[in-house]
Amino acid sequence: MAMMPKRVKFRKSQRGTMKGNASRSNFVAFGEYGLQALEGSWITARTIEAGRVAATHFLHREGKVYIRLFPHKPVSSKPLETRMGKGKGEPEFWVAIVRPGQVCFEIGGVNEVVAKQALVRVAHKMPIKCRFVRRRHSL
Amino acid sequence: MEKALLLKAEIREHTGSKDAKKLRKDGRIPAIVYGHKQKPVAISLDRNTMVEGLHHGRRLMDVQIGRKKEKMIVKDLQYDYLGKDVIHVDLMRVDVTETVKVAVPVELKGVAKGTHEGGIIEECTDHLEIECKATDIPESVVVSVKEINVGDTLHAGDIELPDGVKLVSPPEMLLVTCHLVAAARTTEELEKETPVSPEVIGEVKEAGEEPSGQKQE
Numbered sequence: 001m002a003m004m005p006k007r008v009k010f011r012k013s014q015r016g017t018m019k020g021n022a023s024r025s026n027f028v029a030f031g032e033y034g035l036q037a038l039e040g041s042w043i044t045a046r047t048i049e050a051g052r053v054a055a056t057h058f059l060h061r062e063g064k065v066y067i068r069l070f071p072h073k074p075v076s077s078k079p080l081e082t083r084m085g086k087g088k089g090e091p092e093f094w095v096a097i098v099r100p101g102q103v104c105f106e107i108g109g110v111n112e113v114v115a116k117q118a119l120v121r122v123a124h125k126m127p128i129k130c131r132f133v134r135r136r137h138s139l
Numbered sequence: 140m141e142k143a144l145l146l147k148a149e150i151r152e153h154t155g156s157k158d159a160k161k162l163r164k165d166g167r168i169p170a171i172v173y174g175h176k177q178k179p180v181a182i183s184l185d186r187n188t189m190v191e192g193l194h195h196g197r198r199l200m201d202v203q204i205g206r207k208k209e210k211m212i213v214k215d216l217q218y219d220y221l222g223k224d225v226i227h228v229d230l231m232r233v234d235v236t237e238t239v240k241v242a243v244p245v246e247l248k249g250v251a252k253g254t255h256e257g258g259i260i261e262e263c264t265d266h267l268e269i270e271c272k273a274t275d276i277p278e279s280v281v282v283s284v285k286e287i288n289v290g291d292t293l294h295a296g297d298i299e300l301p302d303g304v305k306l307v308s309p310p311e312m313l314l315v316t317c318h319l320v321a322a323a324r325t326t327e328e329l330e331k332e333t334p335v336s337p338e339v340i341g342e343v344k345e346a347g348e349e350p351s352g353q354k355q356e
Contacts, residue, residue, distance in 0.1 A: 002329065008337045021220035032262070036221065049326060056323035063259055064320060091336070101220035109259030109320070131221075137244040137265055137279070139193075139216045 002049035003071050004094045012076050012088055018042075022101035028135040030066040031108030033115035039128040042095035043104070045071040051105060051122040058118045063110035065118075068103050069096040103133065144192040145201045148172075148182040159227070168225055172202070172211060174232035180204065182230075190225060196278035198241065202230060212239060212273060233273040240307055241276055242266045245314060249285035253317035258289040261316050267295060268307040275303050287317045 018040045028034040048069050055065045071094035078089035098104065105122050107115040116132055123130040151158070151169060159169045168186050173179040182204060192200065193213070202211050215229035233239055245267055251260050267280050282298055296310025 002326070002333070004333055005337045006334065007340055009340050011337075011339055011342075023220065026220055027218075027222050038221075049329070053326060061257075061320055061322060064261070065323075101222070108261060133222065135265065136218075136222060137246070139213060139242070139244075 002045040002094075004045060005070075005072060008074070011074065012091060013074055016073070016097070018097060018099060020099060022099040025068055025103055026101040028103055028106055028133055030068075031064065031106035031115075032110075032135050033108075033112060033119065034068075034103040034106040034133045034135075035119045035122055035126075035130050036133045037098045037102045037104055037126075037128050037130055038100055040097075040099045041128045042073070042075070043069060043071070043098050043126065043128075045094045045096075047125060047127065048096065050125040054121040054125055055105060055107065055118045058121050059107070059110065059114070063114070063118075064108050066106035066108070068106060069098065071096045073097060098128065104130065144188070144197045144199070145203065146184050146188055146192070148184050148202050148204045150204060151181040151183050154181050163226065168228055170228040170230055172204070172209075172230045172232065174211075175234075177232065184228065186225075189228065193225070198276045198278075199233075199273060200230070210235060210273065212241065212276070214241075235272075235274055237273060238270050239273050239276070240268060240270050242268050243277055244279045246279040246281050247315065248281050248283050251284045251287040251317050253287055253289040253291065256289050258317045258319050260284055260287070261318065263313045263316060264295075264308075267298075267314075269300065270305040270307050271303055275301075277301055277304065282314065284315055284317075287315065289317050289319055292316045 048067060048071065052065060052067055059065065073095045074091040075093050075095055076089040077092045104126070105119065107118055119132055162169050162183050166186050167183040168189055170182050170184050171179055172182055198212050200211050200213065202209055210233050211230040212233050213228060214231040216225050217227040218224065219226050243266065245265050247260065247262060254260060280298060280300065282293065284293070287293060292313060293315040294310060295306060295308045295312040295314055300306060
């Protein structure tokens with residue numbers, strides 16, 4: 001299993017809604033360059049891990065990768081060939097809720113060309129449209 | 140000395156999100172003017188002129204409201220959810236002779252010595268709060284990182300500021316560090332650290348046992 005919380009208050013959660021745009025985590029805060037989501041989606045822990053591996057593998061121990069997502073939400077499912085009923089299924093995987101505008105990954109310590117190439121590789125792993133963003137230095 | 144940008148403003152009679160949206164559709168930016176113990180005034184500015192001025196690092200502006208021309212500085216900007224467009228501007232009335240407190244961006248110059256030894260430069264803070272005359276606001280504070288080795292840090296107090304500019308941010312505030320990059324952990328290593336399933340706070344494992352989230356006394 002990839003990322004997941006260490007302690008939770010409840011094992012299972014309801015599906016919830018993904019209304020609106022990101023009002024926090026919507027700017028580059030740690031690195032110099034970032035990958036911003038342009039669509040809303042659930043991003044699974046496996047996808048986040050795939051993105052992390054893609055970026056770190058490309059950077060060859062250069063620069064630093066910041067993951068701005070964390071899968072807090074458990075998703076449950078019922079086993080195959082099971083009749084309906086008998087309660088909610090068991091948690092299968094964990095997801096992060098991503099709204100449009102959320103900065104998912106950041107890279108620092110490398111130049112823009114390298115950061116862009118690394119983040120393009122991460123974007124290919126994501127199930128949503130993303131764009132490359134720079135840190136805003138002015139007001 | 141910073142050159143002031145001339146902006147023609149229109150007073151907004153109707154405020155609120157609906158009217159602000161209409162203004163943005165018409166190519167204007169809603170703004171608010173305050174300061175000098177006068178009543179705040181809701182105005183709108185031409186987007187193209189404003190954004191162009193901001194791109195050139197202009198902070199001081201001559202704003203013409205009706206027949207009155209006042210000097211103002213850009214105190215705050217609000218962006219849309221993607222951080223692309225400016226959706227609102229805060230302007231503060233200033234006098235040419237008075238000193239103002241503003242946040243200016245930090246610009247790193249040069250290649251650090253530490254980067255040749257495998258280190259990376261991490262910019263911990265990208266803004267510095269300074270106090271200076273309204274006409275002398277620098278576009279950015281240039282910080283040379285050439286002499287920084289691995290393990291070195293640069294604090295706000297270490298920076299040489301231009302004449303007439305005083306530091307307001309705490310001098311011990313960390314600006315730049317140079318450190319070695321830790322080896323990226325593999326998926327297998329991460330899997331070992333993460334539990335198979337998270338601990339549930341307050342869950343009773345079996346009848347008669349203590350809840351898992353509580354410590355035994």
